[in-house]
Amino acid sequence: GDSVTQMEGPVTLSEEAFLTINCTYTATGYPSLFWYVQYPGEGLQLLLKATKADDKGSNKGFEATYRKETTSFHLEKGSVQVSDSAVYFCALSDHSGGYQKVTFGTGTKLQVIP
């Protein structure tokens, strides 16, 4: 079945550092790929998505490129802020049985220190 593997955290960075959170996936077919973010005490929010190979999703300075050849969707940001501290989830979705089935990774906690 489908699966998502992302790097374990926590990842601790100083403000303005460069961020990479690795994500790889296995799937049959051609899924859409997502990054969700969860701030403390809240539910998951969509951060960015890409629906086909070579697409780049971007939002709030974050970006990720759908790499079919390496089955990866790594999240990057050039300069992190304290407010980016959260848990980041990589996910893929497949339309199966008439609904959207989403498979999530285990999440990577990011801590940004001033």
Next chain:
Amino acid sequence: ETGVTQTPRHLVMGMTNKKSLKCEQHLGHNAMYWYKQSAKKPLELMFVYSLEERVENNSVPSRFSPECPNSSHLFLHLHTLQPEDSALYLCASSQDLASGSTDTQYFGPGTRLTVL
């Protein structure tokens, strides 16, 4: 703003209690989902309702009973729970299109459940 609300936000219950979690979406979506989020585990999909019909039941114990009375509301009825059921329960909704294309799931803030 996600447009998906969940009540209560926190719930503590004993193993013999019966309680219900409520989810409401204000986005006009036609599919709703229950997920369980436990520490250091991936999100677990529990139930899916599409057009008010249950289309997925991921081997969830019968002590969890979902109900979807209309496309805007989703309930999770709880009875005789175990301490290992303590977790964050997240509701989500999406617009599933007849064409088969996918869309984003929008999540509520969750209900933090503690079973004593």
